Amino acid sequence: MNKITIIGGGNLGKSIISGLGNSDLFEAKHITVVDKSEHNLTEVKEKLGVSTSQHIIEAISDVKWVILCVQPRQLDAVLEEIKEELIADQILISTVTGTSIAEINEVVPKNKVIRVMPNTGASKKLSMTCISANEDVKEELVFVQKMFDTIGKTLIIEERLMQAATVLGASGIAFFLRFLRAMIQGGIQMGFHPHEAQIIAVQTAMGAATLVAKNGTHPEREIDKVTTPQGCTIEGLNEMEHQGLSSSVIKGVMASYEKINTIK
Known part of the structure; x- marks a missing residue:
C-alpha cells in the first residue's frame, strides 16, 4: 500500500x-x-x-x-x-x-x-x-x-490559517515578482539593458532573502547594514515609504485575504 x-x-x-x-x-x-x-x-x-x-x-x-x-x-x-x-x-x-x-x-x-x-x-x-x-x-x-x-x-x-497561508505563501510569489519587475524597470531607466537589469535585480533579491534565511535576522537588521548616514540607500527607502510602499503591500495582502475568504 x-x-x-x-x-x-x-x-x-x-x-x-x-x-x-x-x-x-x-x-x-x-x-x-x-x-x-x-x-x-x-x-x-x-x-x-x-x-x-x-x-x-x-x-x-x-x-x-x-x-x-x-x-x-x-x-x-x-x-x-x-x-x-x-x-x-x-x-x-x-x-x-x-x-x-x-x-x-x-x-x-x-x-x-x-x-x-x-x-x-x-x-x-x-x-x-x-x-x-x-x-x-x-x-x-x-x-x-x-x-x-x-x-x-x-x-x-492550524487549519484556520490555511487561507492566510495561501495569500502569504502562494499569492506571495506574485507579490514578490511584481516588486522584482519594478526593480528591473528602475534599472532600465537608470541605463541598464533589460537583461542586465534583470540579472542584477534577480541576484540581489536572492541574496536579500538568503541573508534573512541563513542569518535568522529580521529584515530591518540586514537593511541597517546597507544604509549609511545621508546615503543613497536611506534616501531611496524613505522615498519609497513616503509613496506608501509598506502600506500598499500590507493593503494588497489584506485585499487578497479578504477575497480568498469569499472564493468557493
Whole structure:
C-alpha cells in the first residue's frame, strides 16, 4: 500500500511528482498520475517514468495516498466520482484552495484528510508548503511532511490559517515578482539593458532573502547594514515609504485575504 496517486497533472502536480519521483519515499512505478490531458500524462511519463492513467477509479485502487491536485471548481465532481471506491485507510491530501477538511469529510467521511498549500517554487524544489490536519492524523502527518520536504520547505500550521497561508505563501510569489519587475524597470531607466537589469535585480533579491534565511535576522537588521548616514540607500527607502510602499503591500495582502475568504 506504499503507493500514491496524484489526481491532476498540471504545473503543481508535475512539481510534486518531480519531488516524489526523485526521493526515496516512493518508487517511480508506485506513483500514478491521473489527468484528462494526454499531453500532461505523456510529459510526466517521459520525464519521470511514473505510471499514468485517465481513469480515476482504476488509479486509486490499491494505493495508500491520494493527492487531490485539482482546481476548486473540479473538486466536487472528483470527490463524487471516487467516494464509493475509497476504502477507510486511504489518506486524502488536498491542495485545493478554500475547501476545509470538514467539507471534504462531508463527502468522504471515512477517510482522513490532510490539507497542504505549496507554491509554484515547487518546480525548482523551493516551495513553501503549509500543512494542516486534525488531531487524529499525527502519524500520517509526519510522512506527508516528508513528502513535501522533497519540493522545498514545510511548516505545520492550524487549519484556520490555511487561507492566510495561501495569500502569504502562494499569492506571495506574485507579490514578490511584481516588486522584482519594478526593480528591473528602475534599472532600465537608470541605463541598464533589460537583461542586465534583470540579472542584477534577480541576484540581489536572492541574496536579500538568503541573508534573512541563513542569518535568522529580521529584515530591518540586514537593511541597517546597507544604509549609511545621508546615503543613497536611506534616501531611496524613505522615498519609497513616503509613496506608501509598506502600506500598499500590507493593503494588497489584506485585499487578497479578504477575497480568498469569499472564493468557493
